[in-house]
Amino acid sequence: MFLSSRIVRILASIGLLSLVALAGCVTSAPVQEMSDARQAIAAAEEADAAALAPAVLDEANRYLSQAEQQLRQEDYGLARANAVRAKNRAVEALTTAQAESD
Template identity: 45%
Template structure:
């Protein structure tokens, strides 16, 4: 009897855990989008569009992709693109700073 109750409790706990994880993935990546936009602005402020054009353009393109995915409701893919955009924007910012004489 106890074994059946334990199994039922474990199945319920597992089910709730899966629902919780699915809920995390289904939320819009608001923070990631904001972080990517801020990183792009920071890169712009140090002249990345001129001094680190290829990397800056990659970051901008990734952010545009993230925005399109967000509009399509593809939150997980949008989150990934936004994180990539942030990373590239930070790289562009550093390249621009390194190019300052």
């Protein structure tokens, strides 16, 4: 359990640093960040996070949905930030699901 919460804290820190670093790079669509978020959510779903960490997975999906809407509106800064948030929450859901299934 200690390792899982430590991993989550590290990933959250990385996510915050990513948001700060990405703040200056808002002129292009966040293609990579969107892809990363979708892949992280798919991995969490495959690990049965829908049953083992449903609230966190739902939050990841909400962030991704917001990012998709912002992408359509060409609000790339917010889309990028929400895609990163979605990925981070999906990784947390995955970590929780893996810990619960062990």
